[in-house]
Amino acid sequence: MQRVDNIAGLTLGELAEQLSFKTPQDLLREKGWVGQLVEAALGASAGSKPIPDFEYIGVELKTLPISYHGKPLETTYVSVVPLTQLTGLTWYNSTVKKKLSHVLWLPILAERDIPVVERVIGQGFLWQPSPVQEQQIRRDWEEQIELIATGNVDQISGHLGEVMQIRPKAANAKALTDAIGPNGKCIQTLPRGFYLKTNFTQSILAQEFSA
DNA sequence: TTGTGATCATTA
DNA sequence: TAATGATCACAA
Numbered sequence: 523m524q525r526v527d528n529i530a531g532l533t534l535g536e537l538a539e540q541l542s543f544k545t546p547q548d549l550l551r552e553k554g555w556v557g558q559l560v561e562a563a564l565g566a567s568a569g570s571k572p573i574p575d576f577e578y579i580g581v582e583l584k585t586l587p588i589s590y591h592g593k594p595l596e597t598t599y600v601s602v603v604p605l606t607q608l609t610g611l612t613w614y615n616s617t618v619k620k621k622l623s624h625v626l627w628l629p630i631l632a633e634r635d636i637p638v639v640e641r642v643i644g645q646g647f648l649w650q651p652s653p654v655q656e657q658q659i660r661r662d663w664e665e666q667i668e669l670i671a672t673g674n675v676d677q678i679s680g681h682l683g684e685v686m687q688i689r690p691k692a693a694n695a696k697a698l699t700d701a702i703g704p705n706g707k708c709i710q711t712l713p714r715g716f717y718l719k720t721n722f723t724q725s726i727l728a729q730e731f732s733a
Numbered sequence: 734t735t736g737t738g739a740t741c742a743t744t745a
Numbered sequence: 746t747a748a749t750g751a752t753c754a755c756a757a
Contacts, residue, residue: 549739549740549741549753550740550741550753551753551754552738552739552740552753552754553738553739553740553741553752553753553754554737554738554739554740554753554754554755555738555739555754556738556739556740557737557738557739558737558738558739558754558755561738575737585738585739587739587740595740596739596740596741597748597749598739599737599738599739601736602735602736602737632740679749679750680748680749680750681748681749687748687749689748689749689750689751690749690750690751690752691736692751692752693734693751693752693753693754694751694752694753695750695751695752697734699734699735712750712751713734713735713736719748720747720748
């Protein structure tokens with residue numbers, strides 16, 4: 523958290539310079555650049571391993587792009603959605619519960635008209651879901667996992683879910699993976715991810731900064 | 734191919 | 746203009 527406090531208020535350009543990162547003109551081709559930068563700054567065990575960013579303390583790091591008014595500009599990716607081998611899968615052993623059990627949120631003032639180099643790092647904070655918040659996420663998870671388990675993955679769209687939705691998460695629309703189809707047969711479908719809706723992350727920010 | 738980091742950009 | 750569906754880079 524000392525590191526978090528130390529980078530609060532810095533622009534992405536300033537932090538990039540400190541770490542010898544080259545700031546891109548835009549994020550068109552480097553959508554994960556900001557996340558990689560703050561991982562390096564905060565000492566997260568980088569890489570694409572399926573473990574928490576800070577594996578020894580079980581904390582997940584999430585940057586959160588916000589508008590001038592402090593509203594989240596994007597949904598927040600949580601994890602890949604399991605589409606097969608769902609037997610025995612419960613909320614309690616789900617990747618979503620694990621990932622969201624402890625999160626370090628790092629707001630970034632990232633309005634689209636601000637050049638990447640001038641975007642400002644906000645005050646990061648640790649968060650754990652309240653009982654109510656966990657119930658909201660759990661309901662969305664169980665409802666949508668049920669659809670997948672019963673072979674109705676293709677009926678899922680981003681409209682579902684009160685606070686967490688399922689959307690494509692793939693290299694492109696041609697990427698396919700195995701899933702359960704009607705009649706229990708194996709079908710090919712787009713890989714999906716769980717995303718926290720902006721209304722939910724906004725409430726987390728409100729909870730943190732209103733107090 | 735799947736998982737990590739996400740944002741882009743068209744649609745509703 | 747917000748939200749959904751599409752997409753980008755890199756590592757293992």
